[in-house]
Amino acid sequence: xxxxxxxxxxxxxxxxxxxxxxxxxxxxxxxxxxxxxxxxxxxxxxxxxxxxxxxxxxxxxxxxxxxxxxxxxxxxxxxxxxxxxxxxxxxxxxxxxxxxxxxxxxxxxxxxxxxxxxxxxxxxxxxxxxxxxxxxxxxxxxxxxxxxxxxxxxxxxxxxxxxxxxxxxxxxxxxxxxxxxxxxxxxxxxxxxxxxxxxxxxxxxxxxx
Ligand code: PRP
Ligand code: URA
Numbered sequence: 495x496x497x498x499x500x501x502x503x504x505x506x507x508x509x510x511x512x513x514x515x516x517x518x519x520x521x522x523x524x525x526x527x528x529x530x531x532x533x534x535x536x537x538x539x540x541x542x543x544x545x546x547x548x549x550x551x552x553x554x555x556x557x558x559x560x561x562x563x564x565x566x567x568x569x570x571x572x573x574x575x576x577x578x579x580x581x582x583x584x585x586x587x588x589x590x591x592x593x594x595x596x597x598x599x600x601x602x603x604x605x606x607x608x609x610x611x612x613x614x615x616x617x618x619x620x621x622x623x624x625x626x627x628x629x630x631x632x633x634x635x636x637x638x639x640x641x642x643x644x645x646x647x648x649x650x651x652x653x654x655x656x657x658x659x660x661x662x663x664x665x666x667x668x669x670x671x672x673x674x675x676x677x678x679x680x681x682x683x684x685x686x687x688x689x690x691x692x693x694x695x696x697x698x699x700x701x702x703x
Contacts, residue, residue: 627656
């Protein structure tokens with residue numbers, strides 16, 4: 495599929511399997527989300543442009559690199575997206591962090607917005623939108639709409655577990671937004687949950703329902 499990267503790595507495969515396990519505790523689940531997000535960051539940022547700079551080591555002057563242009567923004571979709579922030583932020587400490595609060599209405603499965611706090615220079619930033627689950631795609635599509643309305647020009651979406659329905663929803667609406675997944679699952683069930691999936695990511699991360 496166009497503009498879709500399912501990251502194929504043994505560490506990610508093994509850690510996603512541990513996350514799926516119904517016996518994995520809240521503490522362990524959070525640690526795994528953190529670790530997988532960090533591992534994914536390597537691939538998500540692969541195409542960032544760098545520029546040459548001059549530095550001085552204790553031995554001599556030399557040339558090196560820095561990320562070109564202005565910094566990044568990491569935008570989690572609350573609540574579950576919060577779990578993915580630390581692993582990425584550790585690797586890109588200059589990134590600003592914005593928040594988009596959305597929850598899925600249990601009956602309609604439509605996203606409901608309850609919070610939006612974003613960096614005010616989004617148009618100059620590469621945005622990494624994070625949410626562990628890409629199910630119907632409704633939340634991701636809504637979040638991308640909000641980001642574009644606020645001027646974001648470069649957006650990439652990172653989710654841990656996706657399914658064909660969610661990927662199609664994002665691609666059909668925003669074909670310019672690349673999607674990065676740690677796992678592509680089979681389908682959605684009649685309640686809008688990813689199968690085999692891992693259940694409700696927010697509930698498992700925070701231990702609340
Ligand atoms: C979950 C998940 C995504 C959304 C995915 O959030 O974290 O945001 O569902 O579903 P979709 O692709 O069908 O929109 P939820 O609404 O359960 O809120 P939470 O993160 O607060 O638990
Ligand atoms: N949201 C989740 O947290 N899990 C799913 O399977 C679908 C939506």
